[in-house]
Amino acid sequence: xLAPVLLQPAAAQGTVKAKHGDWQVRxxxxxxxxxxxxxxxxxxxxxxxxxxxxxxxxxxxADGKNRLLRVIAPLGVLLPxxxxxxxxxxxIGHAGFVRCQPSGCIAEVVMDDKLLDxxxxxxxxxxxxxxxxxxxxxxxxxxxxxxxxFDDLP
Numbered sequence: 001x002l003a004p005v006l007l008q009p010a011a012a013q014g015t016v017k018a019k020h021g022d023w024q025v026r027x028x029x030x031x032x033x034x035x036x037x038x039x040x041x042x043x044x045x046x047x048x049x050x051x052x053x054x055x056x057x058x059x060x061x062a063d064g065k066n067r068l069l070r071v072i073a074p075l076g077v078l079l080p081x082x083x084x085x086x087x088x089x090x091x092i093g094h095a096g097f098v099r100c101q102p103s104g105c106i107a108e109v110v111m112d113d114k115l116l117d118x119x120x121x122x123x124x125x126x127x128x129x130x131x132x133x134x135x136x137x138x139x140x141x142x143x144x145x146x147x148x149x150f151d152d153l154p
Contacts, residue, residue: 021145083107084128
């Protein structure tokens, strides 16, 4: 749907326009696009499992009407469990995975005003993925700098 930089995090394509806390504002002009597309990106790794990492991407849709939270989880994640999210220990819910590709499996949700405000004012988000039905892995994400980074998005 959007620029390859947003779907191929390992390549870290695009240009870093700004950095706020652990968030990067990355931009590129996709082939055939009229204007540059930008997104907030943060890569995180589980504290106790360095081989399990996520790429968290926040972007505005090309028409500017919606904000998306896209998370790329490693291959091998248990798909039916979806992706769990807590912000400052408050359970936000689960999102299903929409597709898998060589770089990982993608969960995506439209960020409503409530979720956006939780990211703007929160301290830590924890994304939960499962590798087996019995075991969830929580991966913390620092929200410091999110407000400033999001305000930087064109």
